[in-house]
Every structure is written in structure tokens, then in C-alpha cells.
Amino acid sequence: EAEVAQSPRYKITEKSQAVAFWCDPISGHATLYWYRQILGQGPELLVQFQDESVVDDSQLPKDRFSAERLKGVDSTLKIQPAELGDSAMYLCASSGGTSPDGDTQYFGPGTRLTVL
């Protein structure tokens, strides 16, 4: 069964350092999502790509966060500099195909970020 891949699974960093997360969506999925999930809360959408284009990044803190999906396949989310409040789970999801099944989002295992 096809899965969304993410790396690393865990990342510990000190504040003011740069961190990067990688996501490889399910093959053929055109839409890719990055979410942030604080412990005990639901996922919060940070950025949404359709192929290589950003569809929605309204909740992305653009002063320190950036995301790219250069070839419309895998994607990288970067934080620079990291702050204590960035400690969270970062989830990647993908969807693709014709509606309605194509609107189902499939998630990767996530990256747990701890900022010290």
C-alpha cells in the first residue's frame, strides 16, 4: 500500500537554529499539505500545494517558515530560526485523483520537533 514518507521522525534543536523537514507524497498525488499539530490539539494547515504551486499559505508564519515543492513531487518545510513555540508535530499529507475519492487526505508518520 502506498504511503506518505516523512523524515526525520524526530528532531531536537536549539532555538535560533535552522531545521528542515522532508515529505514524499503518495505517487501521483498532486496536492500536498503541511500541518502543524500542537500536543492535545487538532492539525493546523500551514501550507497547501497543487503540483508545484502554493494554493494556500495563509497560516504559514512567513517570517521564519518556508516551504517548497520545486518539481511538484516531494516537498521541504524549513524553519529559520526555530523558536521554543515551534515545538510540535509536523504532519505531511497528500491527496489526488478525481473527486470525491481524490479529496481524501493520507498522512505520513509526522516529524516530532523539540526546540530547546
Added chain:
Amino acid sequence: AQSVTQPDIHITVSEGASLELRCNYSYGATPYLFWYVQSPGQGLQLLLKYFSGDTLVQGIKGFEAEFKRSQSSFNLRKPSVHWSDAAEYFCAVYAGNNRKLIWGLGTSLAVNP
């Protein structure tokens, strides 16, 4: 505006007992509805989804959910809970042409042996 409400923040059941997790939504058109499960430190796994047709949908791990338009609800059920079902459960509604999911705040399920 679209919204999803999961009224129960935390539920505890005994192993072998039945389970119902509640989800209410607010959406103007026929919704696409989803239930996801998240074990501690893991990603979200799709349990089941509803798009149209039969209002009782079957999912993985023995879960089912029933769509009730008159009550704007999509409650998740399982006849007999296993200890491995302890996790966080999220209900979500697909918000149409912007291809976003609107999420509930989740229900944390604990299972007593």
C-alpha cells in the same frame, strides 16, 4: 462558516464495551466527512469516509459511522473496544472548493482492561 464539533474531549470505556464518539458538523451542502485516528506520537490514519449513498459506512479496525443529515451528525461506533483502540480520534469535514479539511478538536479514548 463550516465547523466541526466533537463534544467529548475525553472518553473512558472498558475493554469489550461498545463505543460511540460524537461528531456534529456545520456545512451548507452535502458534506464529505472523515474520521481519523492518531496513536501517541504517530500520524493520522484514515478510519472511514462518507461521500454519498448508504448512510452507514464501514471502516477499518471494525469501526463504522452513520451519517444523519437531519442531525448534522457523523458518529463513530464500534461494538466491542480493544485495548489497542486507545488513541485520539478526529472528525473532519471537507470544505468544498478550497480543498481543505475542517477539523474537530478530537476525542481522546482511554480503554480500561
